[in-house]
Amino acid sequence: MAASTQGASRPVASIVALVLGILALIVSWVPIVNNFAFVVGAIGVVFAIVGAIGVFSGKRVGKALAIAALALNIVSIVVVLGTQSMYSAAIDDAVNGPAATGTSQGGEQTTDLAVGTTVELENGLTVTVDSVETGLANYDDSTVIGVQVTYVNNGDESASYNVFDWKGEDANGAQENYTYYASAENELSSGTLAAGGSVTGNIYFKDGTVKVLYFGTVLADEPAASWTLS
Template identity: 55%
Template sequence: MSDKNMGKSTSGTAIAGLVLGIVAAVSSWVPIVNNLSFLIGLVGLVLAVVGLVGVMRGKKSGKGLAIAALVVNVAAIVIVLGTQSAMSAAIDEATNGPAVSGVTAQSSDDSADDSADASTGDSSQPASTDLAPGTSVDLANGLSVTVDSVEAGLVNYDGSTVVGVHVTYVNNGEEGASYNSYDWKGENADGAQEHTVYFSEATDDLGYGTLAAGGTKSGTIYFAEGAVKALYFGSPLSDTPTASWVVE
């Protein structure tokens, strides 16, 4: 110890700041708990600054401790913010499903302009509502969903008529992706959204399952008569459809 620091006590605020910083850093990775870690880190940061000021004025010793406390608390706060940002993004994807990354119209002379508009639009997320059959919606997880064709007026076992909508899932991602007839709802002209219905003559129901990376799954879903739109939901928790196709 240098003569200059002889007789000086070590800064208690620097020590307290370092202890709080360590506690904040250790708990900063734990979801929910890291809300408290953020507050602990802020308190520790204030104590570290106070301790460093006291040391720099020559009232206390422990400059190294004060600097260490400052660094640890700042690091803890940064980790908390980063962790919460990642958690928020994960919760958002789980709630709303993967975002739309692209929209591709059916390849034909008549739809070439529509395809170009979808890929060069100014918005950060391409328009994915009121699409025409044959249009594919690409999702951020690599899944591509397409309404291929629509067949109205199918007669059910009880004499009622239903609308058949043939859809295709293509998994261009690196992980498995789910498909399910309950991903879909039919919307009528009054805005009522209803789940798929049973069709007694169905031979290629979509069903449900997991689609491996590189796989393709096609099938038909059925809506009650009067459906004018087919709505696709990327998550069962979402109230807002990821995409919609006009099927009237």
């Protein structure tokens, strides 16, 4: 025989759990703040369990309320975990740029590539080091190296390009941004490529540069691809 609910008290714990669950679910979609939602949801689960125990022992009324509160808090926790993974991936893409998927020949190597090799990124953008010109005389009698690069956007969305996506590396591993060349022609600048668009430009590096590195974004720590100039 089911326990009688006559004289059972109000399900305060379940009500508290329901309120916490609603709050946690609302906040669970907000980046950074959803860490707070996880804590609120966890506390809500505890209150919901306490409420459910009271209901099933016959000391409280509101079985449906207790179950709803428990489910709501669990859902909020699941949403927090899911959104944090999504936001982390988005931040990683924003900082490091899309990863390279392989060379134009279908291989997996994306480092120490030969000049003329194309690398395709996950967003459909391809980048190529087309040609290298050494021994260019600068205004101060120093010499620089000219590197021609091409971007092609084969993706469905716009993609950015920027001269600061590139660095030159010398034989000692020192990496530097482009250098000034007084007689520069068709210098690569920065902008956005629409789907299907392409842009070609020149980047100039100090004499002694042995590699050019493509970083995807100016904030990336590691290059997505590299080409050997020799």
